[in-house]
């Protein structure tokens with residue numbers, strides 16, 4: 001890890017950021033322990049997902065380094081059923097050439113902050129049991145292991161465990177939930193918010 005993290009700005013994504021996100025994601029699905037997708041992801045898929053999330057008031061943020069997007073993160077509903085409407089799950093990806101430069105350390109708290117500000121109460125993440133960087137990053141930001149799903153993933157010729165992690169947001173279950181608020185406006189507006197982390 002570098003002493004000085006990269007001077008990135010964390011902000012809501014725009015449609016112009018999509019090609020960067022496609023590149024980042026394509027590398028990780030082919031080589032990493034993150035998500036796995038047999039077919040290449042089409043830019044339209046990310047555009048559609050991004051719009052769907054913004055419509056549902058869920059954050060979709062990027063790490064901007066001098067105009068280049070070197071990481072992104074977003075939250076989606078944990079489950080579709082209404083009882084679970086205060087719980088989100090999320091994904092985070094950093095460009096392969098900028099890992100261990102403090103980008104994840106900027107994106108993750110910004111995503112947590114945005115989800116909490118929107119009124120969500122629990123944040124959930126599924127991480128491959130062998131993904132030490134992601135496990136360490138999440139545990140460093142208050143995620144606790146809620147369980148291990150044994151051998152539920154099969155990729156690159158073998159079975160792997162999935163670790164379930166959870167973090168309360170805001171007052172968690174210490175109070176009744178309120179109304180879910182709108183998160184960051186679609187970037188591209190006059191003054192898109194920047195996050196403090």
Ligand SMILES: CC(C)(COP(=O)(O)OP(=O)(O)OC[C@H]1O[C@@H](n2cnc3c(N)ncnc32)[C@H](O)[C@@H]1OP(=O)(O)O)[C@@H](O)C(=O)NCCC(=O)NCCS
Pocket residue numbers: 001028032033034035091092093094095098099100101102103104105106125126127128131132133134136137138140
């Ligand atoms: C996991 C990931 C998001 C971490 O982002 P990053 O920008 O590389 O992480 P940072 O440089 O901000 O480091 C933050 C913390 O993560 C952990 N970490 C990062 N890289 C690590 C590594 N290679 N080994 C162990 N811990 C690591 C450390 O706890 C680190 O904090 P520290 O330096 O104070 O110890 C990034 O490696 C990535 O995109 N991986 C591929 C996609 C992926 O697996 N996404 C998560 C799916 S659940």
